[in-house]
Amino acid sequence: MTLLDVRGLTVRTSDGLTLVDDLSFTVAGGERLGLIGESGSGKSLTTLAVLGLLPDGMTATGSVELAGTQTVGAPEKRLTAVRGRDAAVVFQEPLTALDPLMRLGRQIAEPLARRTGLRGRPLREAVRAALEQVRLPEPDRIARAFAHEISGGQRQRVALAMALACEPKLLIADEPTTALDVSVQAEMLELIDGLVEEREMAVLFVSHDLAVVAKVTDRVLVMKDGRAVEEGAVHGIVSAPQEEYTRALVASARKLESALDLRSAR
Structure with missing residues (x-):
């Protein structure tokens, strides 16, 4: 199809x-x-x-x-x-896609909440799972961090986690x-x-x-x-x-x- x-x-x-x-x-x-x-x-x-x-x-x-x-x-x-x-997109430079003033976990959580209706602990667990699936170490620390506090490779993994979190086709x-x-x-x-x-x-x-x-x-x-x-x-x-x-x-x-x-x- x-x-x-x-x-x-x-x-x-x-x-x-x-x-x-x-x-x-x-x-x-x-x-x-x-x-x-x-x-x-x-x-x-x-x-x-x-x-x-x-x-x-x-x-x-x-x-x-x-x-x-x-x-x-x-x-x-x-x-x-x-x-x-x-559909979801991952761009070449994640700094252009990530909000520098917002913690990374929140940036994943907001679209997830809109799509799934999750709140509270279930939403936090979904954010953690999204970061784990892209093989990020210390997902809880990453979720609390801002984009400038992690490496370029880690930022791109966060961007990929954001793209995949809502399970696009x-x-x-x-x-x-x-x-x-x-x-x-x-x-x-x-x-x-x-x-x-x-x-x-x-x-x-x-x-x-x-x-x-x-x-x-x-x-x-x-x-x-x-x-x-x-x-x-x-x-x-x-x-x-x-x-x-x-x-x-x-x-x-x-x-x-x-x-x-x-x-x-x-």
Whole structure:
């Protein structure tokens, strides 16, 4: 069953500049799709358009149906109902997603309370469980901390805990490891891969690095200048890319062979 259906999505600025041009793709329930392309290719704007989070001065046209709800042009009340329940997002830099003035536990608790109605001790236990599932040590201490009091890798795990707490059908991961050290990046990818498999969630994974995408996705959509260039199974894209731009991405991918071996072992 199709979970996300994007048809003719176009994103333009207020002065008429087209940033995403007539883009179409689908994500089925439980499927993992990677959006890949260099900076400025329109990947992140696509994910923001899916959830109705485009910055001021940008508008989306076309059709985006998420779990049966049309998000293009939808009122904020409808979009709020979709976010967290049907799809949740983890951004590249968690400091932009985390409130620096609010304790981390409260930031997880607030959307949980809205979605589940939990209060008091059951809510605190749910927050603790959310932090434990992303393998954070001392979850009670983390829950009391502010974002600046923990490391970048820990902040990204908190952001992932927030995204997964309400058990969305689709996880949108927008360059979630780019700002992390290489060793921490590998741990984060393994964590995302394991949690997604355990929950049988769908994933829309955004990255400029084909090797990273190959570790956690099954199908790839290559973007350039706001348009789709090539689409197919990750192994097919890597072994026989049809477009020159895709061939360049394959050539520049780091540790691609080991990444594909990791996916084959799943």
